[in-house]
Amino acid sequence: MKTLIAPFLAAALLLGTAAHAQQVQPLDRIVAVVDEDVILQSELDLALNNVLAQYAGREDQLPPREILQRQVLERLVLVHLQTARAGEMGVRVGDEEIDNAISNIAAQNRLTPDQLRQQLASDGMSYDDFRRSLRDELLSQRLRQRFAQTRISVSEAEVDAALASQTGxxxxxxxxxxxxxxxxxxxxxxxxxxxxxxxxxxxxxxxxxxxxxxxxxxxxxxxxxxxxxxxxxxxxxxxxxxxxxxxxxxxxxxxxxxxxxxxxxxxxxxxxxxDQAAAQSVTQYRARHILVRSEGDDDAAKARIDTLRARIAGGADFAEVAKENSDDTFSKDKGGELGWFTQDQFGPEFGAQVAGLQDGGVSAPFKTQAGWHIVQREETRQTDVTDDNRRAQMRERIGQRKLEDEWNRFLREMRGEAYVDIRTGNQAAAGGNGG
The missing domain is CATH 3.10.50.40 (Chitinase A; domain 3)
Structure with missing residues (x-):
């Protein structure tokens, strides 16, 4: 397993053991108090052992164990603070999302989820610990995304200047x-x-x-x-x-x-x-849709969308049916008109339905996270998006550079404001450091 998913496990273990504190044996020793929670010796040992496994054969590159332990413990402290802040902000990760992440990890390593579970067990890591690690890593990612959305902006002038100075x-x-x-x-x-x-x-x-x-x-x-x-x-x-x-x-x-x-x-x-980006074109679709939200009664929503589809099949005008019945407030008044969009713009399920139609065709009812839909594909075109792609890529690069600086500053501030009592190593002898 170390050769298969060690890079991921490094991130997961170092970024995701805060929740494990509640699940270990009562006699497990506390190595740090972080605000109102704790980090236990078992968590620290798990993360340390993973780092040592990554550096197998290159141990001379690692610092003395006491310094390495301090570095790993500091990462665990930051993870706890991030997951706690995510909880305060209402950021959540559901079981289904964790299941999907595990399936993706297994697929990337040419394993089934059951084989991944067996491999984890053979490496001495419980499946529950692995899930908790994943949950905390996903929470940290969501918090970073929320931070980027609220703190990071990139102007068109910045994009222009960066493109002008691009060297390849x-x-x-x-x-x-x-x-x-x-x-x-x-x-x-x-x-x-x-x-x-x-x-x-x-x-x-x-x-x-x-x-x-x-x-x-x-x-x-x-x-x-x-x-x-x-x-x-x-x-x-x-x-x-x-x-x-x-x-x-x-x-x-x-x-x-x-x-x-x-x-x-x-x-x-x-x-x-x-190489500078070659000319690129994408397929764009223009379509209308009708949305029926489930709102807790999926059977009723399905029955309603089936009725609307039957009316359209019987000759009713799609746009008029959308104006009268669609629950999409943004497109309803326009007869369900969505304008031009790429296949992935409204999610994979919606895009797959549109791509599978002929121009003028109407789909059968299908479901997405938003509810039940019927879509009518109106027309298709090829659009040159080379310049748009270059600008989008440059905007992403500039945003990532800004995010790196601001995120590290945010972590330092959060760490400085927290109460952290280290109870192992030299820091324990010095009384830890309360924030």
Whole structure:
């Protein structure tokens, strides 16, 4: 199993064991108190063992166990805070969503869900723990999405400027962060500067690889991944680094530079050229639909949509039936008219029905999350979306860059405001740190 889904399990275990605190044996030792909940030794051991399994054969890249334990425990603290905040905001993940996620994970690894369950058991992980891990990871993802929707915006001017400066080059980057608190004192700044200079000295002397130094010393959430930032275009790189990155050779460093989060070192791992997007066209459909919402009585809704479909089959005008009967307030007054759209725009079930019709055809009743539908496909066209796609991709890149900075700041704020009492290692001896 470690070779099959270890990357996923790393995320799941490190991002998803807060709920496990309620499910373990009563004698399990508390290693941290996080607001009104706890993290138990069994959770920490589970996450630690997973990291050790990922680094099998490369143990020399890991920091001493006490430092590794502190890093993993800090991730668990952040996970608990994220899932708690998600709950406060009404973010929920249902059992059906977890079932679907498990089915997808199994399929990606060429397993059935039952085979995945058996493989988890053979690796010593209970299926219930795995589900709880998935639930918490999905909650964290939903919280991040909600955060992006409310805090991140990208203007058309920003997209224009980024497209104008696009070079077709991508850069594989890694970084090391020495974090500073908001409003850092001169002493804290000096300590941070001394630490980042020390790390830079080790790298310059060749005493440690960049990835090993990131694992051991970085305060970034991706420290245990060697600080890997993946492939990025210039528009996805902070402005403080972007111009310099273009002049570097593989393996060279930038920094240290002080940014919003603290002092950073950046390494150029590799570069590659990307072809400019070729001309692209998509099929668009124009259609009308009638919606009948279930509202707790699915049988009645089905009977009603069947009646409306029978009327249309008998010669009634689709638009008139929609005006009189559709529960879609946005299209009802227009005779159910939806305008031009792509197949996936209104969800896979709706798109599949439209794509399966001929122009002028009317579907049988079908169900989506919104309720019961009948759709009439009016016409089809091919549309050049090359420029739209380029702009959408650029908008996504800029948004992701902004989100990374703002999300990390949000996590630091949330961590600083929380009550966290660490009861293991040196931090316990120092009395933990309450927020």
């Amino acid at each position: 080059e991508q850069y594989h980057l890694a970084h090391i962060l020495v974090a500073l608190p908001d409003g850092a004192t001169p002493e804290q700044i000096a300590t941070g500067q001394q630490k980042i200079d020390g790390i830079k000295g080790l790298l310059d002397k060749g005493e440690m690889t960049f990835a090993a130094a990131a694992v051991r010393y970085s305060d970034s959430p991706n420290a245990l991944e060697g600080g890997d930032l993946g492939w990025r275009s210039l528009d996805e790189i902070p402005a403080a680094f972007a111009n310099t990155i273009r002049t570097l050779q593989k393996g060279q460093l930038v920094g240290p530079i002080r940014g919003p989060s603290g002092f950073q070192l950046l390494q150029l791992v590799d570069t590659r050229s990307t």
